Ligand code: HEM
């Protein structure tokens with residue numbers, strides 16, 4: 064075990080950093096209660112033992128104290144008020160792109176049984192179980208499932224969002240240095256779920272563009288048939304790259320899975336085209 | 337009509353099968369002994385048909401301990417599989433079944449029966465009543481619970497176990513992804529036991545509101561009674577949501593409806609909401625009663641009044657309302673938007689406030705008291721640090737953006753085990769040790785109990801602290817294996833070692849019970865008040881006579897029994913010959929168990945989609961109800977003379 068293994072504590076982007084900050088604030092605030100309780104408990108259980116030569120005061124009828132009660136209703140109320148403000152602030156911050164000035168990239172994510180499909184509507188390529196992103200640009204993940212409900216989680220970039228059939232969920236993440244980051248499905252989807260790990264590779268913009276070109280030149284195309292096979296194969300797969308994918312397959316999948324009833328989600332994919 | 341499925345024998349993991357077989361063997365051994373000594377009649381008359389709340393309570397304790405064994409074996413199997421990366425001890429399908437039954441059993445068939453045991457054993461005695469408001473319904477509650485648990489447990493043997501987690505989220509649990517009867521077992525098992533739980537909630541609400549001894553005003557009730565009142569209210573409002581969720585999912589599965597699939601306009605998010613509208617209050621259903629236990633144990637063993645009684649009552653009642661307003665904190669990641677997440681986050685943190693207040697009140701109950709470290713007290717003191725940490729991590733989880741990182745990771749697993757084991761299980765054990773003499777007439781041995789406690793307590797921290805760290809390392813829950821190189825290996829191994837320590841602790845508890853039973857004459861409780869405690873049940877002999885109170889006591893203040901003892905007037909609660917009148921008691925009845933057997937048949941019918949069986953079962957259910965409703969005489973009088981004799985024999989007159 065070493066420090067690098069604590070993925071949540073080693074953020075590689077602004078979203079995970081905001082979340083870590085809140086985690087640290089919350090730890091400090093709860094310790095204000097936990098530590099005194101631990102000390103008091105040790106003290107009380109030691110001091111007030113029932114043995115004949117215990118000189119500590121014994122007040123069997125003493126059972127009310129306005130002052131004490133105000134203190135221990137007051138302390139938790141204050142702590143929760145402070146933490147509540149931080150929580151509200153960060154919750155609203157995280158639904159916006161982490162950076163206003165850089166142009167965002169959109170990546171469409173589909174949870175399949177049992178692998179992750181990433182489609183790049185702007186680049187026209189697709190990948191499985193590996194997701195490459197440019198550094199320092201906000202990435203808008205639009206997430207759905209063609210499988211039972213899953214969760215999309217890359218601890219070093221930021222916390223998770225569910226992937227649900229027929230729905231399009233938006234998650235903003237961003238990497239601020241190049242690296243390879245571990246990701247895993249966040250919600251149980253059956254037999255192959257345990258091996259639904261993937262990684263996110265972040266590269267400087269120029270190298271990202273180069274990578275896109277290489278995939279376009281060297282990787283096979285994902286045909287409609289290939290897409291259907293991928294969806295129905297019910298297995299884990301290694302990392303795969305595709306130079307193209309059937310146009311509109313992401314939107315079609317959402318629609319077919321029930322998205323036709325979900326106005327909000329249709330708007331999201333409309334906006335993400 | 338051809339059945340959809342034929343049950344195939346031995347579908348589950350051989351080890352689980354072993355656990356189930358050993359439960360079956362124990363049961364057969366008991367039956368054999370009964371048969372050998374020709375005790376069938378006794379079993380039927382005294383236990384299977386009983387409507388006595390004390391005996392029903394004992395049945396719940398036995399069931400809870402047996403199920404704790406089964407759920408514990410599940411837990412150890414999982415921990416063994418996770419001890420090292422890439423283990424081949426359990427394969428994916430088996431692991432998925434094991435964690436699903438583990439969670440379901442621990443919440444529904446361990447925590448719940450422990451609570452109901454407490455309700456049954458203590459409440460009528462504590463409020464000066466002779467039974468619950470609806471004794472016959474009470475027996476139905478037990479047997480519905482029992483057959484629900486049985487249904488889940490046989491799933492390993494016939495047909496296959498549920499394998500989609502104790503939350504059983506749609507659409508994973510829809511036929512499309514989860515064919516076979518396993519999931520139906522889950523749905524029907526919970527449905528049957530749910531009927532029992534609902535009836536228990538109603539029963540104890542009415543019992544507490546209507547059957548208190550004269551003079552026991554609400555604000556004179558012991559805190560356990562308050563806690564059970566609060567829990568009963570939660571049961572009544574929470575369980576319908578579960579019933580609906582399960583019923584709709586069953587209709588989806590057996591009749592091809594689309595309540596929880598996106599196709600045809602259904603929505604799986606509705607299942608998630610309904611489940612947690614029950615699920616969050618449920619955690620308080622299994623927690624508030626143990627809050628009550630601690631509120632009895634701390635004062636009793638500190639020789640001091642409970643601190644801040646009104647504040648305790650206020651926080652119980654606050655929790656019973658606020659617990660309904662937090663459910664969405666279980667799915668902050670479902671995309672409800674920042675406004676919703678902020679509200680549910682802050683509301684969830686807020687429930688930490690009354691909870692925290694209670695912890696301070698318990699500590700100040702001990703402050704300036706005289707602490708006796710008996711077994712119940714040991715579990716109670718052990719509970720405090722555990723629970724404070726569990727509450728603290730709960731508050732951390734409630735900060736929604738933090739939860740985006742903890743959600744469905746081992747951090748979450750550590751949180752809820754900390755509160756459920758550290759709270760519910762520690763409290764149930766404290767309660768078991770505390771009221772054991774009241775149930776059986778002898779106390780449990782301290783020495784063996786102490787070893788059990790320490791094994792369990794150390795084992796607990798060794799098991800679950802590594803899991804917080806694993807969560808922060810990115811390890812998700814419900815994975816049957818993991819690769820090396822993530823840095824997870826050592827912590828997982830440590831966690832597994834801790835789990836086995838807890839397993840050993842469990843064995844020691846069982847050994848304590850067996851040992852004490854063998855030495856019960858030395859451990860006999862002759863006074864009826866072995867702990868020098870405070871509430872009315874301790875004024876009765878241990879175990880109390882069938883009718884509890886020969887003469888119903890009159891209450892004039894809180895801690896009546898303690899105050900009387902203090903002023904040297906404990907004798908006023910002893911009956912005098914002229915005060916004793918004939919006592920009306922409900923008759924035993926075989927119908928509750930028969931009724932529940934028919935429901936079990938209905939359950940099996942739904943599991944395998946055998947419609948003829950469903951019809952037969954329902955006909956039986958209706959017939960028993962009909963027979964009951966035409967029954968004229970459901971009670972009898974114990975003549976005053978007989979009561980006098982009994983009290984004389986108990987040395988009370
Ligand atoms: C201070 C009080 C508490 C707070 C603020 C709190 C908060 C939370 C939150 C936010 C979650 C959801 C985390 C997630 O899924 O990502 C959670 C899960 C859970 N909590 Fe608590 N909690 C508290 C106390 C308790 C208590 C007292 C119990 C039980 C006795 C409990 C049992 C559970 C269970 C069983 C789960 C997870 C169930 C599952 O997903 O399988 N919690 N808690």
Ligand SMILES: [Cu+2]
Nearest residue numbers: 615616665666
């Ligand atoms: Cu909850």
